[in-house]
Amino acid sequence: MKVLVCIKQVPDMESHFKPNGSGTWFSESDLAWRMNEYDEYAVEQAVQVKEKLASEPELTVLSIGPDRIGEALKKAMAMGCDRAVHVQDNDSAAKDPWQIASIIAAYAKAQGFDLIFTGMQSQDRGSAQVGAIVAELLEYACVTTIVGFEFTGGAVTVKRELEGGIKGVARLKPPALFTCQLGLNVPRYPTLPNIMKAKKKEIQTIAVADLLREEPLSATTSFHAPARKGGGVVLEGDVGPMVDQLLAILREKTSVLR
Amino acid sequence: MEATREIYWNIGHGVVLPMYLLSMVAVAALAWGIWRRVPRYRLGKPLNRFDSYEERVKRMIADVFGQEKVARVKDGGLFHAFFFWGFGLLFIGTMLVMIQADFFTPLMRVNILSGEFYKAFSLVLDGAGLLAIVMLAGLFARRFFIRPEGLETSADDYRIHVLLFAILITGFLIEGARMAVTELRQDPGLAMFSPVGKLVAQLFTPYAEENIRTAHRLLWWLHFVLVMGFIAAIPYTKLRHIFLTSANAFFAPLEAKGTIATINLEDESIEQFGAATVKDLSWKDIFDADACTSCKRCQERCPAYSTDKPLSPMKVVRQIGEQAESAPDGNLVETVGQDAIWSCTTCRACQDICPANIEHVNKILEMRRNLTLMEGAFPGDEVRTAVGNIEVNGNPFGLAFAARGEWADGLPVIGMESGQEVDILYFAGCYASFDKRNREIAKSFVRICAAAGIRVGILGKEEKCCGEPVRKLGNEYLYQMLASGNIELIKGYGVKRIVTTCPHCFNTLGRDYRDLGLEVPVEHYSTYLHRLLESGRLEMSPDDFIFTYHDSCYLGRYMDIIDQPRELLAKAGGRIREMDRSGCDSFCCGAGGGRIVAEEKLGNRINVARVRMARETGAPLLVSNCPFCLTMFEDGVKTGGFEGEIMVRDLAEIVAARLTV
Numbered sequence: 001m002k003v004l005v006c007i008k009q010v011p012d013m014e015s016h017f018k019p020n021g022s023g024t025w026f027s028e029s030d031l032a033w034r035m036n037e038y039d040e041y042a043v044e045q046a047v048q049v050k051e052k053l054a055s056e057p058e059l060t061v062l063s064i065g066p067d068r069i070g071e072a073l074k075k076a077m078a079m080g081c082d083r084a085v086h087v088q089d090n091d092s093a094a095k096d097p098w099q100i101a102s103i104i105a106a107y108a109k110a111q112g113f114d115l116i117f118t119g120m121q122s123q124d125r126g127s128a129q130v131g132a133i134v135a136e137l138l139e140y141a142c143v144t145t146i147v148g149f150e151f152t153g154g155a156v157t158v159k160r161e162l163e164g165g166i167k168g169v170a171r172l173k174p175p176a177l178f179t180c181q182l183g184l185n186v187p188r189y190p191t192l193p194n195i196m197k198a199k200k201k202e203i204q205t206i207a208v209a210d211l212l213r214e215e216p217l218s219a220t221t222s223f224h225a226p227a228r229k230g231g232g233v234v235l236e237g238d239v240g241p242m243v244d245q246l247l248a249i250l251r252e253k254t255s256v257l258r
Numbered sequence: 259m260e261a262t263r264e265i266y267w268n269i270g271h272g273v274v275l276p277m278y279l280l281s282m283v284a285v286a287a288l289a290w291g292i293w294r295r296v297p298r299y300r301l302g303k304p305l306n307r308f309d310s311y312e313e314r315v316k317r318m319i320a321d322v323f324g325q326e327k328v329a330r331v332k333d334g335g336l337f338h339a340f341f342f343w344g345f346g347l348l349f350i351g352t353m354l355v356m357i358q359a360d361f362f363t364p365l366m367r368v369n370i371l372s373g374e375f376y377k378a379f380s381l382v383l384d385g386a387g388l389l390a391i392v393m394l395a396g397l398f399a400r401r402f403f404i405r406p407e408g409l410e411t412s413a414d415d416y417r418i419h420v421l422l423f424a425i426l427i428t429g430f431l432i433e434g435a436r437m438a439v440t441e442l443r444q445d446p447g448l449a450m451f452s453p454v455g456k457l458v459a460q461l462f463t464p465y466a467e468e469n470i471r472t473a474h475r476l477l478w479w480l481h482f483v484l485v486m487g488f489i490a491a492i493p494y495t496k497l498r499h500i501f502l503t504s505a506n507a508f509f510a511p512l513e514a515k516g517t518i519a520t521i522n523l524e525d526e527s528i529e530q531f532g533a534a535t536v537k538d539l540s541w542k543d544i545f546d547a548d549a550c551t552s553c554k555r556c557q558e559r560c561p562a563y564s565t566d567k568p569l570s571p572m573k574v575v576r577q578i579g580e581q582a583e584s585a586p587d588g589n590l591v592e593t594v595g596q597d598a599i600w601s602c603t604t605c606r607a608c609q610d611i612c613p614a615n616i617e618h619v620n621k622i623l624e625m626r627r628n629l630t631l632m633e634g635a636f637p638g639d640e641v642r643t644a645v646g647n648i649e650v651n652g653n654p655f656g657l658a659f660a661a662r663g664e665w666a667d668g669l670p671v672i673g674m675e676s677g678q679e680v681d682i683l684y685f686a687g688c689y690a691s692f693d694k695r696n697r698e699i700a701k702s703f704v705r706i707c708a709a710a711g712i713r714v715g716i717l718g719k720e721e722k723c724c725g726e727p728v729r730k731l732g733n734e735y736l737y738q739m740l741a742s743g744n745i746e747l748i749k750g751y752g753v754k755r756i757v758t759t760c761p762h763c764f765n766t767l768g769r770d771y772r773d774l775g776l777e778v779p780v781e782h783y784s785t786y787l788h789r790l791l792e793s794g795r796l797e798m799s800p801d802d803f804i805f806t807y808h809d810s811c812y813l814g815r816y817m818d819i820i821d822q823p824r825e826l827l828a829k830a831g832g833r834i835r836e837m838d839r840s841g842c843d844s845f846c847c848g849a850g851g852g853r854i855v856a857e858e859k860l861g862n863r864i865n866v867a868r869v870r871m872a873r874e875t876g877a878p879l880l881v882s883n884c885p886f887c888l889t890m891f892e893d894g895v896k897t898g899g900f901e902g903e904i905m906v907r908d909l910a911e912i913v914a915a916r917l918t919v
Binding site for chain 2: 012014015016030031032033034186188189190191192193195196
């Protein structure tokens, strides 16, 4: 059995984002990077499948990006993936979800993966398209935003999140692709022996040009902070005048006193 | 007639052979009893505690014969110390008698036990015997009638008390019987030098000499058998502490307080990190269990135990001993319990007070290392998040690392990356950098330095968490990653002196980083400012205020910096109202040992307990010297309902508010 986990390295969301030179994406200076939160659930689920099946499946983790993504791949391997595929691409941020999915599919096509896990979306771009498109390109069954996963008797039972807090249950047979949502599991913290072992695991590097055959279908035209829509007003001073000021504002700008 | 007495009076020299044979049997039983415990110690990992022989012997002598650590706690401790000295003198006296009777008399025909020396000898031993009995009575009353809370009494304690009383009392009875027949009649002047014996002798005077002599012989044998029993019983009862606790004074660590073994992460042969079983601990950790006398001093000072958390340092030490005996391959972490292991604040109160030189804290850290490094465990999800934040952004809050230096905007600091000359590198640490309340410490410190004309450099966004909280949570890997990053940076800038406002950074950079190659002198700002003030570079205009002062664990107990901060505050015009628990006896704020990033879910709150102690002094102001403490106390004031009653300030804020320029 072969399992693929697709992950992305994203900036920590507490970082200070600034537009890059062309104003079409964020600048990478002063950013802290980490594995996309939803992809951590994907890695954890894959490792749990492997543990349940007594280590039989081989777990491959794949990511697309520049050198820095090696850290995310190492973490996935420290969590339990067996090998990594690094699709070397210094310009991955400029690629649209269609291209990213095409790259993954081009790699996965000949590999015969039984299960593919990925996050339900990335924390930075948040398109939530890549997983579904990969499944489509590979003609795999696909369930998105799963919050429960069970593998028994060669079939998979998953729980997925629907609108309004309702959950749906689906049963399907491999090959299949799942996109993982918060609540699926608690990603493990890598143990030191596993971190050490991960350092010796294989990272296969593939140039993006060897896998990319598609043109983008969409383009990001602008990246900017939302325009300021007025600020708050802080009243200061003695209570009496402040009350008067407040009343004046309420009369002038609202209808509550009319 | 020269003052002396006939040794073996009424017993005869024929007793020498059986006496020595029985003594050898008793000593053999003692030696075998100790020797049979050695394999248990050997279960542990090797650790060299036989180096620096001379220093170790000196410490042992001070500890054992000086009774320094025992007598530090007056309750029980003074009784023990005086009993020890009394009993010790009796032992020496008996040895002198032996040497005189069986070596000097037969071999050299000299009598040292004569004349003035004999009088002094007789008086001292009588006094020592009386002292021992009175002290034993005190210990007896304490253990069986006063029954201090937490003091556990076992069958051993009953037996030992009876045995010791019997030995001391029969000793006096023998003396009294002998004196009733000899000195009282022949040399009443000499009897004055055995005042207790003389009193006891009066009990015998009404009886016929023959009867007294028979009683004397019986009592002599009884006393002898009891003493032999005492010697033989040492390794099989709590009395073993006579040897094992004394030996532990020799084995006590010589390195700086708080030293933690730095794991060599390059060593690929290591398969087990931390302690999962007792075999993963050192032999000394197992030995410690035998050296423990269950005096419960550690337990009653433990902030976790005092606030109803499932941790007693005494129990942990005992559990290690029991596990070594019953299941050396069993899961130690399970035996001790995760809740107990995570409850420790590493405040060192247990270890500091321990009269037996037991090392409690590192045992707990070794178990935490197993939990963290081998199992990826955390005390709670909030800790998992904080550790993740430290990994990604170098601070537990998860705030952007790039914002780390923003607290200093508009202040006279020099970014180290500018390459300008600085006098000190101020290692601000996470809390003073990011936490709004604690930024006041950093700002105050910089203002003080500016007033004293000190050029302060900061690492700004290049600085990362020093790694202390994660190291104390057992995550040696992350600690070393953070440490090596910081060290490389500091070395790269050619820093000559580092000052911290956080005692945790101070301990870590100043002591722990040494193992990883940082040699730059590191100082806490309390001593740094104290020096600036002494040298006249720093001037304050004092004003009168009343305060109480909290010694943070990592400044007071770990680094013995107790007077300088108090002197600084006194020079600022402060009048101190000490809490009962201050200096080396201070009570933790609850944030040590990585607990700063953990929620306190068990028992009641340590920080509230400490604020209550501060409030009880009547002082309206609580001054601390640590960002973690400040955080805990600000919270304790709110959650404990002390708002409006007591304020919390950092030492730096107090000084900064009184600068003359």
